[in-house]
Amino acid sequence: xxxxxxxxxxxxxxxxxxxxxxxxxxxxxxxxxxxxxxxxxxxxxxxxxxxxxxxxxxxxxxxxxxxxxxxxxxxxxxxxxxxxxxxxxxxxxxxxxxxxxxxxxxxxxxxxxxxxxxxxxxxxxxxxxxxxxxxxxxxxxxxxxxxxxxxxxxxxxxxxxxxxxxxxxxxxxxxxxxxxxxxxxxxxxxxxxxxxxxxxxxxxxxxxxxxxxxxxxxxxxxxxxxxxxxxxxxxxxxxxxxxxxxxxxxxxxxxxxxxxxxxxxxxxxxxxxxxxxxxxxxxxxxxxxxxxxxxxxxxxxxxxxxxxxxxxxxxxxxxxxxxxxxxxxxxxxxxxxxxxxxxxxxxxxxxxxxxxxxxxxxxxxxxxxxxxxxxxxxxxxxxxxxxxxxxxxxxxxxxxxxxxxxxxxxxxxxxxxxxxxxxxxxxxxxxxxxxxxxxxxxxxxxxxxxxxxxxxxxxxxxxxxxxxxxxxxxxxxxxxxxxxxx
Amino acid sequence: xxxxxxxxxxxxxxxxxxxxxxxxxxxxxxxxxxxxxxxxxxxxxxxxxxxxxxxxxxxxxxxxxxxxxxxxxxxxxxxxxxxxxxxxxxxxxxxxxxxxxxxxxxxxxxxxxxxxxxxxxxxxxxxxxxxxxxxxxxxxxxxxxxxxxxxxxxxxxxxxxxxxxxxxxxxxxxxxxxxxxxxxxxxxxxxxxxxxxxxxxxxxxxxxxxxxxxxxxxxxxxxxxxxxxxxxxxxxxxxxxxxxxxxxxxxxxxxxxxxxxxxxxxxxxxxxxxxxxxxxxxxxxxxxxxxxxxxxxxxxxxxxxxxxxxxxxxxxxxxxxxxxxxxxxxxxxxxxxxxxxxxxxxxxxxxxxxxxxxxxxxxxxxxxxxxxxxxxxxxxxxxxxxxxxxxxxxxxxxxxxxxxxxxxxxxxxxxxxxxxxxx
Numbered sequence: 001x002x003x004x005x006x007x008x009x010x011x012x013x014x015x016x017x018x019x020x021x022x023x024x025x026x027x028x029x030x031x032x033x034x035x036x037x038x039x040x041x042x043x044x045x046x047x048x049x050x051x052x053x054x055x056x057x058x059x060x061x062x063x064x065x066x067x068x069x070x071x072x073x074x075x076x077x078x079x080x081x082x083x084x085x086x087x088x089x090x091x092x093x094x095x096x097x098x099x100x101x102x103x104x105x106x107x108x109x110x111x112x113x114x115x116x117x118x119x120x121x122x123x124x125x126x127x128x129x130x131x132x133x134x135x136x137x138x139x140x141x142x143x144x145x146x147x148x149x150x151x152x153x154x155x156x157x158x159x160x161x162x163x164x165x166x167x168x169x170x171x172x173x174x175x176x177x178x179x180x181x182x183x184x185x186x187x188x189x190x191x192x193x194x195x196x197x198x199x200x201x202x203x204x205x206x207x208x209x210x211x212x213x214x215x216x217x218x219x220x221x222x223x224x225x226x227x228x229x230x231x232x233x234x235x236x237x238x239x240x241x242x243x244x245x246x247x248x249x250x251x252x253x254x255x256x257x258x259x260x261x262x263x264x265x266x267x268x269x270x271x272x273x274x275x276x277x278x279x280x281x282x283x284x285x286x287x288x289x290x291x292x293x294x295x296x297x298x299x300x301x302x303x304x305x306x307x308x309x310x311x312x313x314x315x316x317x318x319x320x321x322x323x324x325x326x327x328x329x330x331x332x333x334x335x336x337x338x339x340x341x342x343x344x345x346x347x348x349x350x351x352x353x354x355x356x357x358x359x360x361x362x363x364x365x366x367x368x369x370x371x372x373x374x375x376x377x378x379x380x381x382x383x384x385x386x387x388x389x390x391x392x393x394x395x396x397x398x399x400x401x402x403x404x405x406x407x408x409x410x411x412x413x414x415x416x417x418x419x420x421x422x423x424x425x426x427x428x429x430x431x432x433x434x435x436x437x438x439x440x441x442x443x444x445x446x447x448x449x450x451x452x453x454x455x456x457x458x459x460x461x462x463x464x465x466x467x468x469x470x471x472x473x474x475x476x477x478x479x480x481x482x483x484x485x486x
Numbered sequence: 487x488x489x490x491x492x493x494x495x496x497x498x499x500x501x502x503x504x505x506x507x508x509x510x511x512x513x514x515x516x517x518x519x520x521x522x523x524x525x526x527x528x529x530x531x532x533x534x535x536x537x538x539x540x541x542x543x544x545x546x547x548x549x550x551x552x553x554x555x556x557x558x559x560x561x562x563x564x565x566x567x568x569x570x571x572x573x574x575x576x577x578x579x580x581x582x583x584x585x586x587x588x589x590x591x592x593x594x595x596x597x598x599x600x601x602x603x604x605x606x607x608x609x610x611x612x613x614x615x616x617x618x619x620x621x622x623x624x625x626x627x628x629x630x631x632x633x634x635x636x637x638x639x640x641x642x643x644x645x646x647x648x649x650x651x652x653x654x655x656x657x658x659x660x661x662x663x664x665x666x667x668x669x670x671x672x673x674x675x676x677x678x679x680x681x682x683x684x685x686x687x688x689x690x691x692x693x694x695x696x697x698x699x700x701x702x703x704x705x706x707x708x709x710x711x712x713x714x715x716x717x718x719x720x721x722x723x724x725x726x727x728x729x730x731x732x733x734x735x736x737x738x739x740x741x742x743x744x745x746x747x748x749x750x751x752x753x754x755x756x757x758x759x760x761x762x763x764x765x766x767x768x769x770x771x772x773x774x775x776x777x778x779x780x781x782x783x784x785x786x787x788x789x790x791x792x793x794x795x796x797x798x799x800x801x802x803x804x805x806x807x808x809x810x811x812x813x814x815x816x817x818x819x820x821x822x823x824x825x826x827x828x829x830x831x832x833x834x835x836x837x838x839x840x841x842x843x844x845x846x847x848x849x850x851x852x853x854x855x856x857x858x859x860x861x862x863x864x865x866x867x868x869x870x871x872x873x874x875x876x877x878x879x880x881x882x883x884x885x886x887x888x889x890x891x892x893x894x895x896x897x898x899x900x901x902x903x904x905x906x907x908x909x
Contacts, residue, residue, distance in 0.1 A: 101802075101804075103720075103803075103804045104802040104803055104804045104831075106802075126722055147666065148666045148670070150664055154664070158637060158641060159664065159666075161641075161670065161673070162637050162641045177888075177890065181862075182801065182802055182862040182863065183800065183801070183802050183803075183830075183831055184629075184633075184638065184830075185800035185801075185830075185831070185832065185863075185864055186864065187864055187866055187881040188881070188888075188891055189674055189677070189678055189682075189891050189894060190627070190640055190673045190674060190676065190677055191890060191891070193640060193670055193673030193674070193676075194669065194670055194671075194673055194674045196670065196673075197666050197669070197670045198669055198670075201669075202669075214722035215722070217722070237582055240582070240584065240694075241581060241582035241584075242694075243605055243694030243695070243697075244694070245693075245694060283724060283750070283754065284723065284724065284750075284754055284757055284758055284761075285757075286751075286753045286754050286756070286757035286758075287750065287751040287752075287753040287754035287757075288754075290751065290753065291751065343662040343663070343664045343665060344662065345580065345583045345585065345661070345662060346582065346583050346584075347580060347582045347583050372664070375662075375663050375664045376583075376662055376663065376664070377664045410660075410661060410662070411660070411662055412660045412662055412665045412667050413667050414665075414666050414667050415662070415664035415665060415666065416664060416666055417666070418666055419666075419667055419668060423667075427667065427668060430660065430667055431657075431658075431667075431668060432657070434654050434655060434656055435656050435657060435658060435668075435671075436668075437654075438650070438654070438656055438658075438671060438897075438898075439668050439669050439671065441897045441898075442669055442671065442674070442894065442897065443669065445890060445893040445894055445897060446890070457668065457669070458668070
C-alpha cells in the first residue's frame, strides 16, 4: 500500500486507469520471468509520456519510496521485482514508434515498443533491428536497454549496446537528460553506453534512438546432430577458429531435445541424440552455400552423426523450432526452472559442458542446456520443484558450483540476463572491492538518494561508506540542469 | 598547484633510463612544453606515479606512443606525461577464442604481426591507429570508416585494467564476448581520453580476416562523388567502409576520390562489387585487391599526419552533402583537405591556420559549428593551435559533458591530477 496522497498525485499525473493499487491486480507484477522471486509492489503506475514519467518519478521519490522500472516483465534475473513495497513504473503504454528514418537507418521510439514490432515496422523499408532475445515477441526495447539484451544472432551482429545511439532519460530525482542521439558522434563520455545495461538503477529511458540494419538477402540454416555434447562444443569452436562467422550458433542438449519432442512443440529432433547444433549463415547469396558446406564438414569431423540443411523457409523454421520453444517445453518436466547465464571462452565449451553435466549428476538434478554456443554464453537450466526443500537446497549448491566453474575458466556470471536480484551475491566472484566500490560510486552519480531499483545488481554489504568523495565535492550542484538537453 | 620539485619527485620514482626531461621531453611531446616524460614499465609503477601525483599535486598527461601530440586537448601547458608505451606485453592470446589481452602500450605493428599468422585482425581504423598503441586507440575511442562493418572501438573492447586518477586499480569487464555483469564501466573508460584514469591493460575481441579485401576507387568531381556516395549508402549490399577524400578543397570541380571497401569471402566480395557498381551506375577507376587494398586503407589512418589543425564534423549520414559543404568552407581558409566517412556521416578537415590569422579562422569555425549543430550534428577540434582552440572551444553543444560527466570526473579523479580533457 502507498499513501493516499501519493495515489492521488499519480492519478492526477497519469489518469485513474494508469494507477494500480488493487491487491489482486498487483499480483500480476509480483515477479518477472524468474518466478523464484516474488514481492508485491506498493503500486504500479503506467505513464504514457516523458513528462508523465518525470512527474510520477518526482512524486514517488518525494514520498521517499523506491521506484522499480519495468518493461514487459520477461527478465530472467529478478531485476523488475519490487522489493520493500516499491512503486513500479511500467512502460507498457509507452509503445509508440516515433520515427523510422530509413535514409539514416535509425528509429526513435518509446521504451514500451515490443522488440519484434520494431523489426516488423522497419521491414517495409528493407530494414530490421538486429538484437533478438528469445522473448522478442513480448519483451520491450526499454527492457532490452536496461539489460543490454543479447540473442542468438548477436554472435555476428552484437548486443543491444551496439545499436543504441541516443536516450532521453528521466533521472531518479525527476530531471530529464538527453544522452547522445542523432547517430553516434556525441562528444564526451559514452553515457549512452554506460546507461545501457544499468538494469534500471540509473533512471528510466523514455525515448530511445536505435540503429537498424538492412535485411539480409539470403540465409542458410544447418542442424547438426551429435551423440556427445562435448563434440558439438568442439564443432562450434572449430568453425569460429577457421574464420567462418555464422550469424548464429545454438546448442540444444539431450534433456532439452527430449523435453521439446515430448511437447506440442516437437520439432523432429532425434530423441536419442545428446546435442543438436543449429548454425545459420546470412548475407548476400553468393558464397553462402560454400560457407554452409564448410560448417557441415566441421560438424562431421567433430563427430556429428547427421547434418541436415533447410531448403526453404518452412524447413528453416522447423530447424529453429526446437531451439525457440525449448524454455516453454521445459515447463512440462518440472514446475520450477532456474536458468543460468554464464559466458565462458568458447574454447572451454567442451570441458565446461562436461563439468556441468557432472555437477548435475552429483546433486541428482536435471540440468538441461540450451544456449548461444557461438558466444560461449551458456544457459544451464536446473529443473526442480520448489516445494521440495531438500531439492531446493541442492539446486542452490549446484547453481553456485556451476557459476564457479565458469568463472574459473575465465568466464563471467552473466552474458545477457543481467545480475538483478538473482546474481548480485555472485558479483564478488568476478569483481574485487575496488571494482564494486567504483560501481557503487557511478550508481550514486546517477542516483545519490538510492531511489532507483534498490537491492539489485550490487550486494549491499559491499557498499562503501556514505557519502563518497565525489559527491561531497559536487553536492551543491544540481544533478543536471533542468531542460539542459545537450 | 604544481611545485617546481614535484615533477622531479615523480621522475625520481623511475630509473633514469625511463625518464625524459628538458628538450628531449618537449621534443617527444611534439614541441609542447612539458616538464618530463615518464615511461613506467608495469601497472604497479603507473599506480605509484599517480599516487605520488596526488600527494604532490602534480598534473599528469596520460599518453601512449605520443603519435598524436595534443590529442584530446591537454588542458594546460606544463605537467608530466605518463606514457604507457613500455606496457607492451601480451598476456593472453587464444586464437580460437578470437580474444586478446595485452598491455596498453602494445604497438599496432607488433599487434598486427602477432595476429596475421592466424588470419586475424583488430579492425580499428580511427585516426592514428597503425602508428600508435592499442591503449591509445582505446583511450581515444574514435572510430574510423570500418565502424560500418565492425562497430566503434567501444564495441570491441571486452575488458580494461585502469589506474584511476585517484590511484585505484580497477579490472573491469572481462575477456569473454558477452558480459553484462555490473555497470558497463568499460564503455565509460573507452574514449575517455585518459581523463578518468590511465588504461594499463586491454582485452579486445578479434575478427577473422576476410578471405577477400577489395576496394573500388571512384574518381571525379565532388558533386559527382557525393552522388556515388549516396548510392553506396542507399544500397543494402554489405559495404565494409566508404571514404571520400577531396584533394584540392575549395577549387572548382576539385578532384575527389571515393574508396569503397568490400570484405568477405572471395565469391561474395566479387558479387557485391559487381552489383554495387551496376546499382549506382558508376564504374570504378581502379580496383585494389588483397594487400593493395589493405595498405591503401592503412595509410589512410595516418591521413592527418602532423597537420596543426584537424577538425571533425559529424551529422547523420543523410546530411553528408551539407556537412561536406561546411567542411569545404573551413578547408578553403586553411589550405586544407577533406576525408569523409560517408557511411558514418563524419567529415575530417586537416590544414594549417591560414594567412588571414587566427581571428578569421576562429570566426569561420564558430559559424560552421553553428550550422552543423542546427542540423543536430557536432563539430569537434581534434587538434588545433591553442589560440584557435581558446576562441572556438574544443567542442560545442554536449561538450564538457554536463553535470553527470563532471560528477564522474570527480568520482575517479577527485584531485584532478589527470589534466587531459575529454571533449
